[in-house]
Amino acid sequence: MTEKPHLIVIGNGMAGCRAVEEILARDAGKFRITIFGAEPRVNYNRIMLSPLLAGEKSFDDIVINGHDWYAENGIELVSGDPVASIDRTAKAVTAASGRVAAYDKLLIATGSDPFIIPVPGKDLPGVITFRDMDDVGHMLEAANRGGDAVVIGGGLLGLEAAHGLSLRGMKVTVIHLMPSLMERQLDEAAGWLLKDALEGRGQTILTGADTAEIYGSGKVEGVRLKDGREIPASIVVMAVGIRPSTGLAKEAGLAVGRGIHVDDDMVTSDPDILAVGECVEHDGSVYGLVAPLWDMCRSLADGLTSAPNGYRGSVTSTKLKVSGIDVFSAGDFSGGEGCEDIVLRDATRGVYKRVIVKEDRVVGAVLYGDTADGNWYFDLLKKAEDVSEIRDALIFGQAFASGGGASANPIDAVAMLSDDAEICGCNGISKGAVMACIAGGAGSLDAVRSGCKASASCGSCTGLVESLLKLAGHDEDRVIKPMCKCTSFTHEDVRHAIVERGLKEIPEIMQAMSWSTPDGCFSCRPALNYYLLCAWPKSHVDDMQSRFVNERMHANIQKDGTYSVVPRMWGGVTTPNELRAIADACDKYQARMVKVTGGQRLDVFGIKKEDLPAIWADLNAAGMVSGHAYGKALRTVKTCVGSEWCRFGTQDSTGLGIKTERMTWGSWMPHKFKIAVSGCPRNCAEATIKDFGIICVESGYQLLVGGNGGIHLRGTDLLCSVETEQEALDYCAAFIQLYREEARYLDRTAPWIERVGLDYVKARIVEDGAGREALRSRFLYAQSFHQVDPWAARAAGGEAHLHQHIAEIRPFAVVGGVA
Amino acid sequence: MNAEWLDIGPIDQLPALGARTLPVQGGQEIAIFRTANGQVYGLVNKCPHKAGPLSQGIVHDTTVTCPLHNWRISLISGEALGDDKGCVPVIPVKIDGGRILIGRAEALASVG
Numbered sequence: 049m050t051e052k053p054h055l056i057v058i059g060n061g062m063a064g065c066r067a068v069e070e071i072l073a074r075d076a077g078k079f080r081i082t083i084f085g086a087e088p089r090v091n092y093n094r095i096m097l098s099p100l101l102a103g104e105k106s107f108d109d110i111v112i113n114g115h116d117w118y119a120e121n122g123i124e125l126v127s128g129d130p131v132a133s134i135d136r137t138a139k140a141v142t143a144a145s146g147r148v149a150a151y152d153k154l155l156i157a158t159g160s161d162p163f164i165i166p167v168p169g170k171d172l173p174g175v176i177t178f179r180d181m182d183d184v185g186h187m188l189e190a191a192n193r194g195g196d197a198v199v200i201g202g203g204l205l206g207l208e209a210a211h212g213l214s215l216r217g218m219k220v221t222v223i224h225l226m227p228s229l230m231e232r233q234l235d236e237a238a239g240w241l242l243k244d245a246l247e248g249r250g251q252t253i254l255t256g257a258d259t260a261e262i263y264g265s266g267k268v269e270g271v272r273l274k275d276g277r278e279i280p281a282s283i284v285v286m287a288v289g290i291r292p293s294t295g296l297a298k299e300a301g302l303a304v305g306r307g308i309h310v311d312d313d314m315v316t317s318d319p320d321i322l323a324v325g326e327c328v329e330h331d332g333s334v335y336g337l338v339a340p341l342w343d344m345c346r347s348l349a350d351g352l353t354s355a356p357n358g359y360r361g362s363v364t365s366t367k368l369k370v371s372g373i374d375v376f377s378a379g380d381f382s383g384g385e386g387c388e389d390i391v392l393r394d395a396t397r398g399v400y401k402r403v404i405v406k407e408d409r410v411v412g413a414v415l416y417g418d419t420a421d422g423n424w425y426f427d428l429l430k431k432a433e434d435v436s437e438i439r440d441a442l443i444f445g446q447a448f449a450s451g452g453g454a455s456a457n458p459i460d461a462v463a464m465l466s467d468d469a470e471i472c473g474c475n476g477i478s479k480g481a482v483m484a485c486i487a488g489g490a491g492s493l494d495a496v497r498s499g500c501k502a503s504a505s506c507g508s509c510t511g512l513v514e515s516l517l518k519l520a521g522h523d524e525d526r527v528i529k530p531m532c533k534c535t536s537f538t539h540e541d542v543r544h545a546i547v548e549r550g551l552k553e554i555p556e557i558m559q560a561m562s563w564s565t566p567d568g569c570f571s572c573r574p575a576l577n578y579y580l581l582c583a584w585p586k587s588h589v590d591d592m593q594s595r596f597v598n599e600r601m602h603a604n605i606q607k608d609g610t611y612s613v614v615p616r617m618w619g620g621v622t623t624p625n626e627l628r629a630i631a632d633a634c635d636k637y638q639a640r641m642v643k644v645t646g647g648q649r650l651d652v653f654g655i656k657k658e659d660l661p662a663i664w665a666d667l668n669a670a671g672m673v674s675g676h677a678y679g680k681a682l683r684t685v686k687t688c689v690g691s692e693w694c695r696f697g698t699q700d701s702t703g704l705g706i707k708t709e710r711m712t713w714g715s716w717m718p719h720k721f722k723i724a725v726s727g728c729p730r731n732c733a734e735a736t737i738k739d740f741g742i743i744c745v746e747s748g749y750q751l752l753v754g755g756n757g758g759i760h761l762r763g764t765d766l767l768c769s770v771e772t773e774q775e776a777l778d779y780c781a782a783f784i785q786l787y788r789e790e791a792r793y794l795d796r797t798a799p800w801i802e803r804v805g806l807d808y809v810k811a812r813i814v815e816d817g818a819g820r821e822a823l824r825s826r827f828l829y830a831q832s833f834h835q836v837d838p839w840a841a842r843a844a845g846g847e848a849h850l851h852q853h854i855a856e857i858r859p860f861a862v863v864g865g866v867a
Numbered sequence: 868m869n870a871e872w873l874d875i876g877p878i879d880q881l882p883a884l885g886a887r888t889l890p891v892q893g894g895q896e897i898a899i900f901r902t903a904n905g906q907v908y909g910l911v912n913k914c915p916h917k918a919g920p921l922s923q924g925i926v927h928d929t930t931v932t933c934p935l936h937n938w939r940i941s942l943i944s945g946e947a948l949g950d951d952k953g954c955v956p957v958i959p960v961k962i963d964g965g966r967i968l969i970g971r972a973e974a975l976a977s978v979g
Binding site for chain 1: 897903905920924927928929932934942944974
């Protein structure tokens with residue numbers, strides 16, 4: 049009998065053994081098989097390391113093939129002795145021990161290696177990866193000693209490590225470089241929900257956190273972030289990612305890109321060498337999930353047993369439990385041209401679903417909290433099925449959408465619901481109650497909301513209520529205008545919800561209030577950022593990416609893309625030193641124009657974005673701060689010279705103007721806000737066209753509100769007269785706070801007052817003394833956080849990326865990597 | 868260096884929902900954008916309307932809104948969206964090993 053060809057498999061992991069299983073299933077007698085493995089144990093399920101760490105499984109539970117499998121199939125297992133080199137000419141491999149074995153066919157299934165970020169301290173004892181049984185052993189040892197653990201990497205692997213260590217009693221902090229968790233599998237909204245849930249379970253999650261170094265003498269003591277924060281840790285798990293293990297193949301001279309290049313039959317550039325699993329690159333793709341691996345093993349076995357059935361690449365889906373939370377994603381969820389998002393958010397149940405449809409086909413899906421329909425969406429996606437018939441009910445899942453032709457129509461679907469079916473989970477309102485409310489005269493969504501509270505809380509049942517309205521014959525459009533196309537709620541609804549329900553972040557609002565877009569639009573994002581800043585002055589972390597360019601750059605963009613810079617001149621008063629510093633800065637940064645503004649200060653034009661931090665540093669050095677000439681913020685306090693110089697002046701209008709500006713500068717507003725103080729009724733400071741004007745008279749101060757010199761000229765209304773400077777300042781602060789808290793974003797005071805009425809403003813500011821005092825103190829409290837010169841931080845190097853190019857191209861050379 | 872792709876720096880220097888600029892000597896400046904999902908796109912940094920710097924706009928979904936007059940431009944096709952008409956050249960971008968690579972030919976297309 050002729051000797052059977054010898055198949056050597058490098059790698060005793062999931063891919064290597066699965067490939068062998070597939071070959072055996074097709075032709076058990078074809079090869080003599082030897083498997084080399086680096087780990088001193090039999091083939092086990094690497095995916096189950098997480099439950100092992102969490103204490104939910106034992107090693108025996110996760111073994112795929114025990115010793116008897118190798119014996120029964122005549123497979124020789126060489127464990128604990130990794131292959132060190134491949135000699136393609138001699139067709140032999142040499143193991144670390146020096147053992148040599150000749151092959152006829154060689155299968156490389158070396159999988160992938162954990163990626164270690166090259167920071168100082170990465171080699172300290174106590175810094176480990178999460179890839180094999182030994183790593184789990186190290187983690188369990190550390191957990192037995194208790195204390196703090198840091199996991200670097202908020203991807204799937206990192207979160208599983210964190211979950212396991214947390215269950216084992218350690219205090220865990222996850223450090224993730226990206227702004228949202230598992231960004232490759234989840235969109236921002238789902239990532240945010242996950243973060244929130246994990247924090248609720250006692251883990252600390254730091255996103256957007258960049259590791260500077262791992263410190264400790266002799267062993268790990270903690271991690272220092274680039275922003276200076278230090279997190280103590282007795283163990284650091286590095287789980288930032290994996291890369292195909294291609295070293296052996298590369299040294300043997302095989303074609304290697306990101307992974308080992310293979311054709312559709314998993315054959316490498318050497319016809320006698322095959323490769324499979326995470327170590328390969330097929331048609332430009334590298335896979336790190338288990339499903340493609342099964343497909344590859346099937347194609348490999350078909351090819352080797354002479355019935356080729358080429359591998360065509362895999363469409364992948366991820367369905368998993370992260371710390372007991374169900375998460376699913378599949379296909380392309382980055383959106384884009386021609387893609388429509390169908391989003392369903394159910395805040396009460398903690399569910400978020402997003403299906404992306406393009407040309408009537410499902411192209412992607414992200415599910416959080418309820419993944420029951422994941423497989424169905426994935427099936428629709430893979431089969432590229434036309435979903436136009438079931439589109440309206442698609443997001444409700446298979447049971448709803450496939451329940452026959454009739455139920456695909458949302459109105460028919462709600463018609464089929466029983467009277468006691470729950471419509472609004474937040475308030476426990478049944479269909480019967482909603483229908484009764486409509487029958488009782490509620491003919492619109494708002495009437496239903498105020499009548500029976502259905503859809504009045506999280507709003508995720510708004511669609512159902514609207515369908516019920518249509519079912520009852522009310523089909524008119526809503527009269528109340530929503531904030532933007534991303535939501536059905538008004539500005540007032542959103543502001544109310546932020547305060548009532550303690551919403552703190554933009555993604556949290558979008559989830560709680562059922563935003564229909566994944567990350568809002570240029571209209572709602574700046575508004576939400578302002579509403580949060582106004583509601584939570586102390587804790588709000590500003591979202592730079594939701595600011596208009598001028599507020600992000602702290603300067604005014606001009607039509608040629610350069611910026612103009614306006615330093616603050618308190619009350620319109622300046623000094624020779626300030627003027628000299630401005631003149632010097634104009635020369636140094638080649639300003640193309642200096643203009644005296646209507647707000648009594650100087651505007652320096654033509655400054656390049658790269659030069660902004662430097663010019664600010666120079667102006668700061670002369671004692672000047674940002675004039676916020678670019679912001680929805682307090683702009684200027686314009687004054688006349690008043691009683692100190694003017695023969696008509698009745699009070700010190702310049703002094704009061706400076707005091708007013710000192711009190712109000714730095715405050716963010718729904719829109720720009722201008723103040724003026726005139727020393728007599730001749731009104732040289734033009735106080736009657738300002739948002740807040742003060743006209744000094746012999747008996748005291750007239751306080752004027754709601755003026756506007758813009759497109760629609762509007763003179764101020766007289767709010768009241770007061771006797772003292774302090775009262776003028778107190779009323780000013782209270783008025784500003786009322787406007788800040790109640791006007792819609794991008795409403796100037798003029799249209800706001802016309803909408804709410806002057807009487808309302810008088811009632812709140814003039815007639816209600818206690819209310820006025822409360823408003824004033826809320827304003828001053830907010831100011832204690834907002835009166836920080838934004839220029840100083842930038843001049844000191846903050847947000848440098850906003851002012852620097854990422855790189856520069858000089859044809860045929862790149863000068864790159866500028867931080 | 869690869870002949871078709873130019874390495875312009877590590878991906879972590881590009882904030883989500885943000886953009887960075889890349890001047891091209893003798894040619895038109897490029898803007899590199901990153902969406903909430905981490906997708907990266909490149910456009911010539913000039914709105915087809917009045918040449919506004921798109922890099923300074925607000926990024927939402929796969930769209931950037933020009934800072935000058937709020938035209939919405941698709942990051943994928945460079946086309947103006949909605950009722951506006953116009954198109955800005957797209958620069959192909961890919962991410963490899965944590966580095967941002969851009970198409971050399973397209974990046975240099977504007978160099979005279």
